[in-house]
Amino acid sequence: MNRNNIWIHLTLACLLIVTAAIAGQIERWRSALKQTGVVSRTSVSASHVPDISDKHRSPELIVKFAPNIGIEQIRSVAAAHNDAVVDEIESVRGLMVIDDLDDNDAEADAKEYSSIPGVVYAQPNYRIYLNEPSSPFQLKDLKYRDPAIAGAPNDPYFKEQWALHNLGIDGGTSRADIDAVRAWSRSHGSSDVVVGVIDSGVDLTHEDLRSNNWVRPDNLAPYHDDELGTFDDLYGFNSADKYADPTDDNGHGTHCAGIIGAEGDNGVGVAGVNWHVKILPVKYLNASGTGDTSAAIEAINYLIARKKDGVNIRIINASWGSNEPSPALKDAIQAAGDAGILFVAAAGNDGVSNDDIPHYPSNFDLPNIVSVAAVDRNDRLTTFSNFGARSVHIAAPGKDILSTWPGSTYRTISGTSMAAPFVSGVAALIAAQEPNISVRNLRAKLLNSVDKVSDLKGKVSTGGRICAAKAVGLRD
Amino acid sequence: MAFTIETAVGSACADLSHRLGIDRGEIETVSAAEHEFANGALGAPTRGEMAAMMLTSGWKIRLRAAGEIYEYRADLDQLRLHNFRGENYVIK
Numbered sequence: 001m002n003r004n005n006i007w008i009h010l011t012l013a014c015l016l017i018v019t020a021a022i023a024g025q026i027e028r029w030r031s032a033l034k035q036t037g038v039v040s041r042t043s044v045s046a047s048h049v050p051d052i053s054d055k056h057r058s059p060e061l062i063v064k065f066a067p068n069i070g071i072e073q074i075r076s077v078a079a080a081h082n083d084a085v086v087d088e089i090e091s092v093r094g095l096m097v098i099d100d101l102d103d104n105d106a107e108a109d110a111k112e113y114s115s116i117p118g119v120v121y122a123q124p125n126y127r128i129y130l131n132e133p134s135s136p137f138q139l140k141d142l143k144y145r146d147p148a149i150a151g152a153p154n155d156p157y158f159k160e161q162w163a164l165h166n167l168g169i170d171g172g173t174s175r176a177d178i179d180a181v182r183a184w185s186r187s188h189g190s191s192d193v194v195v196g197v198i199d200s201g202v203d204l205t206h207e208d209l210r211s212n213n214w215v216r217p218d219n220l221a222p223y224h225d226d227e228l229g230t231f232d233d234l235y236g237f238n239s240a241d242k243y244a245d246p247t248d249d250n251g252h253g254t255h256c257a258g259i260i261g262a263e264g265d266n267g268v269g270v271a272g273v274n275w276h277v278k279i280l281p282v283k284y285l286n287a288s289g290t291g292d293t294s295a296a297i298e299a300i301n302y303l304i305a306r307k308k309d310g311v312n313i314r315i316i317n318a319s320w321g322s323n324e325p326s327p328a329l330k331d332a333i334q335a336a337g338d339a340g341i342l343f344v345a346a347a348g349n350d351g352v353s354n355d356d357i358p359h360y361p362s363n364f365d366l367p368n369i370v371s372v373a374a375v376d377r378n379d380r381l382t383t384f385s386n387f388g389a390r391s392v393h394i395a396a397p398g399k400d401i402l403s404t405w406p407g408s409t410y411r412t413i414s415g416t417s418m419a420a421p422f423v424s425g426v427a428a429l430i431a432a433q434e435p436n437i438s439v440r441n442l443r444a445k446l447l448n449s450v451d452k453v454s455d456l457k458g459k460v461s462t463g464g465r466i467c468a469a470k471a472v473g474l475r476d
Numbered sequence: 477m478a479f480t481i482e483t484a485v486g487s488a489c490a491d492l493s494h495r496l497g498i499d500r501g502e503i504e505t506v507s508a509a510e511h512e513f514a515n516g517a518l519g520a521p522t523r524g525e526m527a528a529m530m531l532t533s534g535w536k537i538r539l540r541a542a543g544e545i546y547e548y549r550a551d552l553d554q555l556r557l558h559n560f561r562g563e564n565y566v567i568k
Contacts (some may be wrong), residue, residue: 024529201526252516252528287553289516289528296526320516320526349514384514384531414529415515 374398
């Protein structure tokens with residue numbers, strides 16, 4: 001091979017290599033393009049692919065007309081086909097959205113339009129709907145979103161809170177509720193109002209309660225009792241074990257607290273009667289939900305002391321009781337009244353008349369006590385609720401009540417325990433509106449703020465169920 | 477430890493055996509069934525005891541010994557003896 005041949009071969013070899021390289025790169029590009037296409041298709045997960053079934057096809061067309069055809073001429077063409085121009089896409093000259101008023105097949109219509117002189121193209125305009133979810137909550141959700149419920153909070157479980165706003169579903173009766181949504185047009189409560197919840201404690205870290213839990217102000221010294229000592233009652237008090245931690249180990253207190261004041265319109269959980277309020281928990285019921293009378297008295301004593309220290313405690317909620325009278329408990333409640341605190345008590349769950357078989361503390365004849373019976377979602381006295389034309393004053397929702405539960409959870413439970421906090425909550429709404437109202441007037445206003453219910457006639461002294469809207473000054 | 481219906485019946489039998497001074501074999505379980513009680517004390521409060529007024533699910537246990545029926549009430553957290561010679565008792 002001579003030198004010239006060598007150069008010729010070298011040149012050919014280089015050309016082959018370059019050609020092969022270019023061909024290889026082109027193949028890689030083609031492969032990459034294919035790959036990109038595959039990825040782009042599969043990256044749309046099935047759950048996000050809209051369902052375009054026939055029933056979801058709208059008889060609309062997107063039609064592009066030649067630029068020389070004016071809008072009036074296009075309208076005439078559409079009208080001749082019993083169609084109508086519904087939109088002109090200004091960014092593309094001659095592009096129209098046409099509604100087929102006959103509801104004919106869109107594909108056939110598109111073909112028909114395509115054959116019309118002056119039409120550049122025509123295609124069906126598919127209106128795309130996602131498959132409707134088959135969630136059992138769908139119906140409720142749609143009703144919940146009914147614009148008639150203006151003023152409803154965005155709490156996701158609100159629709160389950162029939163006691164606040166009864167949608168008439170789940171076997172309930174529309175408006176058999178405390179009319180909270182209307183009441184909220186006047187007041188959502190106030191963080192200046194403190195409600196003492198003497199109970200099993202409260203979940204202090206609950207997602208829907210923590211911003212409404214009372215915290216001892218910096219300028220208020222830790223609680224001191226001459227006999228018991230000093231307690232760093234930063235979040236409340238435990239009168240059973242005589243220490244400062246009121247953390248709930250049962251759930252009952254957390255549930256009652258949520259009814260009174262789960263934070264409202266925060267996009268979390270449930271709404272309380274008050275969106276804003278301060279809950280001051282005093283724990284005296286144990287993990288089983290029972291407690292000593294002495295611890296109950298100590299709890300009241302603590303709240304009276306704090307009231308005298310300047311904490312604006314207006315109401316005590318007492319969702320507990322027994323059939324045993326205690327003069328000491330009565331005296332403690334009377335002292336609370338003297339200090340300006342309303343005492344709201346559950347009437348009891350034995351299904352009997354408290355006129356005949358007294359239940360305490362609800363039966364104490366004191367001017368600051370409100371005794372509360374329970375009604376269901378049809379405004380009927382529940383079978384378990386105690387009643388008494390002389391000894392029980394008012395009714396409130398108490399069956400299948402959804403509220404907060406320890407561990408940032410939620411639970412539906414029943415009892416006059418649940419009815420009492422609705423009344424306490426409404427009392428707090430009134431106190432927010434009228435900061436200087438006396439206990440006597442607060443109680444009178446509550447008892448005058450009922451919806452008369454036929455089933456309660458002769459069963460509670462007011463003959464009615466509490467109505468929050470009336471309590472804040474609204475009429476039917 | 478939380479009760480189950482079986483452990484509640486076992487604890488009730490043990491209590492009644494001790495209380496009456498009889499052998500466990502002399503105690504018959506008449507019934508043990510789920511029940512909804514009126515309050516946190518399972519409708520069996522002791523003297524001076526207050527109870528949360530929420531309906532509470534548990535078990536009603538009826539035992540027979542020496543021709544008498546004795547009623548225990550339990551939930552996950554507690555066991556009570558109802559109306560034993562006119563008094564209620566918290567067993568656990």
